[in-house]
Structures are given as structure tokens and as C-alpha cells.
Amino acid sequence: MTDTEVVIDAVDGKAGRTAFVDLGRRFSAETPNAVPQLRGEQMELLDPAKNPLFDHARVQLFIARRGGKAVGRIAACIDRLMLEMPPEQGFGPGTGIFGYFDAVDESVAKALLAAxxxxxxxxxxxxVLGPISLSMWEEPGLLVAGHDQPPTVLMGHDPAQYRAYIENAGYEVAKRLYTYALDVSEDFPPLVRRIVKSGQRNPRINIRPVDHANYTQDVRTVLHILNDAWSKNWGFVPFTEREIAYGAKKLRPLIREELTRIAELDGKPVAFMLALPDVNEPLARIGGKLFPFGWITMLRWLRRPRSRVARVPLMGVLKEFHNSRLASQLACMMISAIREDTTKANGTQRGEIGWILEDNQGMVAIADAIESEINREYAIYRKPL
Incomplete structure (x- = not known):
């Protein structure tokens, strides 16, 4: 073996996961505009004893070394629920994924992808599809446009050169995902305001915030609507009951009444919109490190998470109302209510919606109606094996 040879090691166990996470954090620290996440959270996501993803997924982690130094990483994953989905929805029988992809140069990238x-x-x-780290509900896609700004909460951020590394390895784009940005300090256009006022006059419609006294039930309601609303979308994989409980627990510190809405029709929950304050703002200040003093910053922020940016990562309307005027009206009513409340409560100036599939005509139409603009583009790639 020479000092220039790339060696790929399969790693597992706690020691392997620790080396894998710490290597990713090194890459993040060296990437302009990237925001290091909390190390403990990253470790938990890869721990089969803690993350319910592993109830239905097998994962193999790889680290690349050159001359004894770690120079790249990647994760391979086979998710049983993905295999059970119809092929026309992106996954299906025979589909594996890769994620957590980092490489110092193209030769390392080539070796990692080959492994x-x-x-x-x-x-x-x-x-194979990727990068997806390691779920469509976590960090799907490679950032291919929008490198000039830091990512918002739960969005990935990749060096610009990774695009060439993946495409030169024989991958082609399977699907593009967009995020849309808008100035929320100003009210929405007249058309949207008229749609909202019309809905407010409808006695059958009730738009309400999440009730923290019934938090668990409300979050379960939201995620069950999501499972129904997204069930025909490209890339959909259903939440399991354990994942719903896990997600409810993990998101609780970020779920704010002013940032979440459930829409009811005749008293029945039929739609929701979830926005999150941008926790990446305080994470950037502490470098993703709670110790020795970062925990003070995070605790203060979580008590009152004032944020210049709020992101809408999830929204959904029950399938029975898809392609109806009601669906668009409910979406406009919820986002209008969230905009008004978060600007008053948190001083929020900018909103971000997404990700949104490039061919999701309904959501693209809503993004256009509120005069938002694409600020980031992600690509999910595919390759036959």
C-alpha cells in the first residue's frame, strides 16, 4: 500500500460510529456556510438502539483513509419500507441508498461510491439513489445551488465540488428539490389575502395552533395527516408508530404555538402546517458544541426561540381534498396565520418553504402565489447497479 492509495474500511459499533460522526464534523467545519449540528444528536441518529429507523433499515458505514488519515466517509442503507413502495414513487424493489457523503477529492469520492x-x-x-441521509425525512439530496447562504434547520449543506464527484461517477439526476424564500415582514399579495378572508368567513373551517396541553395527541394527528397526504408523493416512506413517537419527542422543544397550525373542517383535522424557528442560528454561534458554555446559549434560546428565519418543512392536506380549491385555501390560511403570529412574537423577517419536489404543481403554485423565490436546489441522483 502506498501513501496515495485510498483504503475503504467498513466500520461499526460505537467506536466506528464515533469516528464516522467526528469525521463528518471535520468536513462541516471546513465547508463555508455549513452549520455544525449537535454531536450528541448526530450520534443518536446512527445508533440502532435509539433511532427507530433501524427497525426497518440496515446501514453500513464506510470511512476512506489515505496514508492512515481519514479522508472521506459514506453510508449505505437498505430500508425495507423503501423496498415496499411502488417504483413509480422513486424507491421500490431493489433500491438502496447512500448518504452522509464527504470526500477530500474526486479519487476518494470514486472509491467511496464504488464501495x-x-x-x-x-x-x-x-x-442506488442518493445522497439521502438516511431518510427523506432527514436530509435528502445534494445541495447544487445556494451555497452562498447557510442552511436552515434540518437542511443539508454540501461543498459545490461534490456535484461533479457524483455525476462523474455515472450518476444522473432522479429528482430535484427546491426551497423557497420570502420576506414575511410584509403581508401577502391581495389575491392571497382575499382567499384567506373568504375562508375566515366559512363557519365549517377552523384554523388553530397546536395545543401544548394535548401536545402528544396533536403531533400524532399531524404525522398521521402527513402519512395520508404524502402517500402518493415521489420519495414517500411512511412513518411507523415508533417513529411518530420519536419525532414527537425530538421536535417538542421546537414546536411553537405561533409556528404551527392544524386546519379542521366540521371539527375534523384535515390539514396542518409546521414551521420551525431556525435553530441553526444559535448552533452556528456555538459551533455545534454544548460544552463548555454552548449549553447556556442553547438553553436561553430554547426558552424563547426568537429567530430571524422560520422554515416550513412539512405541510399536508388529506388526500380526499387534493386538487381542490379547499386545499389551496387551507394552505393560504395556515401560512398567513403563522406569518402574522411569528413576526409579532419572534421578530421573524424571512420564511423558507420546502423542500418542494420540482413537479409538485400544487405546492409550487402556492409558493408562486405568496411571491416566494427559489433560494436553494437539491438533487437526488440515481444509478443502476
């Missing part, structure tokens, strides 16, 4: 493809092929997979 992942080999492992997936040995497990009987016939195609």
Missing part, C-alpha cells in the same frame, strides 16, 4: 455500490449489489440491490 457503497459493491455492498448494495452484494445485498441484492439493483439500483
Amino acid at each position: 457503497t455500490e459493491s455492498w448494495l449489489r452484494e445485498q441484492g440491490m439493483t439500483r
